[in-house]
Structures are given as structure tokens and as C-alpha cells.
Amino acid sequence: MPDEVPGTTPPAPAAPPAPAPAPAPPASPPAAPRWDGPYDEARAASLIANLRAELAEVKARRTEAAPGPEVAELKTQLDALTAQMEQTRTAAVEAAKRAAIAEAGIPAALAGFVTGSTPEEIKASADALAAGLGAAQPAPSPLPGLPRPAPASGRAPNDATPAFDPDAVARKARRY
Template sequence: MSDDPTTEPVNDSADTGGTAGSNTTAPSTTTDKAPKWEGDFDPDKAARLVANLREELAGVKSKLKTREDAEKNDLQKATERGESLAHELNELRRKDAARDYGIPASLAKFIIGDSPDEITASAKALADELGAVKPDTDSLPGRPKPRLKPGHGTGDDASGFDPVAVAKAARGY
């Protein structure tokens, strides 16, 4: 470098990675040619400027990549969650169709299809092949059936009444 202080940069922003305020280049133009240097060309100053610009570009690229990855991860998470919910919905539809057509739960895995119509058709075909009987939806299993006869209470069992057994029980036999 020369001893002339006028050739030294006025702003040290080129040393810190920034380019604002640097008087080493002419104002940038939108042409395809590189801007002209003012004054004498200093290779050391140009090398520092290029190195700082490359570091700044690498930092911007890494921030962009980080942001894209974060958005991509959110999108992938949402997609995976949607696929999981769709699979769970189809499993519930298969179990429901198996119950509706009297197919044992262990055979519900043989019901195929992705839409409700396909699942219903598959369940019906499987029930026809198995000879399964569609369960009666009017009566629930385990629910007692009322015996309604006039003159009897709700807890009385008219067919199970034995007067001789009652008399023996009362006398202590």
C-alpha cells in the first residue's frame, strides 16, 4: 500500500462484512458489467471485499435454508397428521361396517376400501360369504326382556312359582 492517506478506505465496513458506505466502488448500476473502481486498484482491498461479500452471501443462504426447512417440516408434519387421521377414520369405518353386518371383529381386517361405499360393499360381500346374520338392532345383548302379564309384579316370575316349595321353606323342611 502507498503512504498516501487518500487511497485508504474511509469506512471500514468492508473489513466487517458490510458494504454500506464503502467508497471502493462506483455506485452500482443494473448493467451486466462490473462497476469501475475509483482510483488505483488495490488487490488486497478487493480480496477483503470479495471475502466479506461471500461470507454475507453464505449467511443469507443458511438463513434461507433454515426457514425453508422449518416450513417444510411444518408441512410434512401436517401431511403426516392428515394421513394418520385418514387411516384411523378408515379403520373405524371398517369396524363399524363389521359390526353392522355381523362380522366378527377378528375378521374386520378383511374388509377393504377407502371410501365409505367401498367399505360397505366389501363388508356386505364378506358377510354374504361367511353367512353372517345381520344383528337385530332392536334388542341389545344382555338387556332383560320384560315379561308383561297382567296381575304380576315386575319382579315376579309366573312360570317359576312353586307353592309346595314355598310351604316347605316356610315350615323349615
């Protein structure tokens, strides 16, 4: 060791770190099965066979046990409530369909083309059908018994009515 200087002592090593505390042993070790004597293969096989037979018997009793009347009553109530809920849902969809058809102004003959299972889908379908039909549908008359004006045939609606000139008519009549 050529690097050492004579007359000096090497530094003392640092104190070793304190050991970590050991984990506490479990409160009670799992109990090992106690055998009455040395292992006997025939005895173990008969024990396993008996346990399997007992398990099969318990499973058979469980499947044979019929549900009580309370379970049957609850199933009946569940079926009735499910049917009632389905009727309510169907009625709500039909009401939403009628409202969307009336709002969009769709004729009753085309109501079958409006589809959907939610009010939003039904409204979108009715709006799409109304847009496809065009907005040129005449608005229903507020008073259905009143006559509607009809344009005169042979003239454009913007043509001005010619003024009546009685002198011109008299001149034409004299020529004949």
C-alpha cells in the first residue's frame, strides 16, 4: 500500500446500521389436521369417497327443492310489472310520434314513415320527412267552408289588367 502515509491511522469504519425489526409471527399458525395415527391410504380414500358422496347428496337436495310460494308470487309480480312498463313505454312512444307528426305538419297517410324509439329520434325522423316533402304544402285553411281564390287561366299573376276604353270598343264596332 504505497499510498498510505506513515504515522496515520486509517479512519474507523462507521457503525453498522441497526437491523430492521423482524416481522411479528402470525397470531396462531394454521392448525394442521390431526391424524389418529400414521397415514393410511385406504382410510384417506374412504374419507374422500364419503365426502364426495355427501357433497353429491347436498347438491341433489338443493336442485330438488322447489321454490316456495313466495318466490312464485314474486315472479308473477315481476312479470306483471314488466308488462305494465312495456305498455307505458309503448304509449309514450306513440304519443311522442303523434306530437312530432302534428308539429311537422305531416299528412296522416305518411305517418307510418316516422320511426324512432325515443322522442328525440322520432322528432328527427318527422323533421327529415317534412323536409323531404318540402315546405310548399299549403297551410290548412282556418275556415274550411270559405272559397279559396283561384288564379285566372291564361294570364300571369303579375300582368296588369288592361284598362277598359269605351271609345276604342265603339270604333272597332263601327268598322264592321
